Amino acid sequence: MLQVQDIRDNKDRYIKALTKRGIDAAEVFKKVLDADENRKATQTKLDETLAESNSVSKEIGDLYKSGNAKEANVLKEKTVALKESSKELSSQLDSISEELQKLLWTIPNIPNDLVPAGLTEDDNEETFREGDIPVLAEGSMPHWELAKKYDLIDFELGVKITGAGFPVYKGKGARLQRALISYFLDKNTDAGYTEYQVPLLVNEASGFGTGQLPDKEGQMYHVGVDDLYLIPTAEVPVTNMFRNDLVQEADLPITCTGFTPCFRREAGSYGAHVRGLNRLHQFDKVEIVRIEHPDNSYKALDGMVDHVTEILRELKLPFRILRLCGGDLGFTSALTYDFEVFSTAQDRWLEISSVSNFEAFQANRLKLRFKNADGKNSFAHTLNGSSLALPRVLAGILENYQTPEGIKIPDVLVPYCGFDIIS
RNA sequence: AGAAAGGUGGCCGAGUGGCUUAAGGCGCACGCCUGGAAAGCGUGUAUACGGCAACGUAUCGAGGGUUCGAAUCCCUUCCUUUCUGCCA
Numbered sequence: 325m326l327q328v329q330d331i332r333d334n335k336d337r338y339i340k341a342l343t344k345r346g347i348d349a350a351e352v353f354k355k356v357l358d359a360d361e362n363r364k365a366t367q368t369k370l371d372e373t374l375a376e377s378n379s380v381s382k383e384i385g386d387l388y389k390s391g392n393a394k395e396a397n398v399l400k401e402k403t404v405a406l407k408e409s410s411k412e413l414s415s416q417l418d419s420i421s422e423e424l425q426k427l428l429w430t431i432p433n434i435p436n437d438l439v440p441a442g443l444t445e446d447d448n449e450e451t452f453r454e455g456d457i458p459v460l461a462e463g464s465m466p467h468w469e470l471a472k473k474y475d476l477i478d479f480e481l482g483v484k485i486t487g488a489g490f491p492v493y494k495g496k497g498a499r500l501q502r503a504l505i506s507y508f509l510d511k512n513t514d515a516g517y518t519e520y521q522v523p524l525l526v527n528e529a530s531g532f533g534t535g536q537l538p539d540k541e542g543q544m545y546h547v548g549v550d551d552l553y554l555i556p557t558a559e560v561p562v563t564n565m566f567r568n569d570l571v572q573e574a575d576l577p578i579t580c581t582g583f584t585p586c587f588r589r590e591a592g593s594y595g596a597h598v599r600g601l602n603r604l605h606q607f608d609k610v611e612i613v614r615i616e617h618p619d620n621s622y623k624a625l626d627g628m629v630d631h632v633t634e635i636l637r638e639l640k641l642p643f644r645i646l647r648l649c650g651g652d653l654g655f656t657s658a659l660t661y662d663f664e665v666f667s668t669a670q671d672r673w674l675e676i677s678s679v680s681n682f683e684a685f686q687a688n689r690l691k692l693r694f695k696n697a698d699g700k701n702s703f704a705h706t707l708n709g710s711s712l713a714l715p716r717v718l719a720g721i722l723e724n725y726q727t728p729e730g731i732k733i734p735d736v737l738v739p740y741c742g743f744d745i746i747s
Numbered sequence: 748a749g750a751a752a753g754g755u756g757g758c759c760g761a762g763u764g765g766c767u768u769a770a771g772g773c774g775c776a777c778g779c780c781u782g783g784a785a786a787g788c789g790u791g792u793a794u795a796c797g798g799c800a801a802c803g804u805a806u807c808g809a810g811g812g813u814u815c816g817a818a819u820c821c822c823u824u825c826c827u828u829u830c831u832g833c834c835a
Binding site for chain 1: 757775793796797798803804805815
């Protein structure tokens, strides 16, 4: 959520930046600023009325104490009108504030200067590419066929016990999953991130804090009897640990990592693009979250990109980095880099990580502030990224490491797996 | 699920209708003291909104009510803790 004061101070620049998302914000900004003026004026009137009420009450108290009940009773009559008008003003103020709030919720974050204009994924800008795409032997397969051939994943079994999009990992497939989780967590903690295990169900306030609610309600599984949501990403519980917090400047940055399953309803397309591990309702992910001083957040974003790059480099998977264009940028993000690994057998790129700087957009919703050296409070910047999402990494490993003898295990994973080939 | 006790500032914690303008402590900041530090002493220190400012207003989990006046009384609701029950 943007701050009204920022909109006021940077109106033209913000309007221009939002055109990169294909949004003309001129009208909504005008509405916001008008509503805010209205709010201020109403608040001032209300404050004056209440101030008078308070001073009359004090007088009445004093009169009673000095035994002058008669005069006190005269004054009491005066409070009736004051009370009425303060009630009226306060309900006006409530509805104005609510209107303002609703307007603010509809406005996405302001894209950073680096964000390319453009509305579709074709406009994303490739900033980096590394790793050779292997030339596969005759008879090479997509990962879902490999998973079946080597008995690593049973998709039908998942359908039986739950439904489509809930695979069962088995044997060396399950072990490889566990190896990846441990490896990712180790890389993250080695880089200084503190490891957390967090709840997989969150309350409504948490959904609001990170921006999944109210807009994307349909994308989360909802447990009705207890009014809780299954997390779509560890970002939600991890970032919400700091909701309503006021931290000291010296405590920044706060860096966290955590492994969680993620649950996404994603009612949408079917077909080849969602086959196998490409899109699931439940998948595993290791996430990194940073709470940063605003002056340092973009440096931190670059650091996160470098960190994920190093992991993919160690896994020796062919990957590229995209700077998302305005149209592809998430609602809450100011700048996002997507990592994609090449699926050789499918001949296409698969998104495996998304690293974003939300600036103060989430912090404003979360009320996550820090106290600086002068004792002033301001919103911290929040960032997060996957390091990494498991299924597509697994798909990439299966497809890119397949040989006629079997699937080789990337060197860095061998100690975690306890085997070096799946055959 | 049943019973009981609670929810107060960055944190702990006192506070049963007006002198609460929220005590006291911890923490933090600054100063004194010190070779330097600790301790000690002194001063300051909640948040939000409005205002150039003085200042005003709101906020004691949330929402409603009683009252001229509510942290305090009443109602509703959420959450936490303890005990009982169930359970890995």
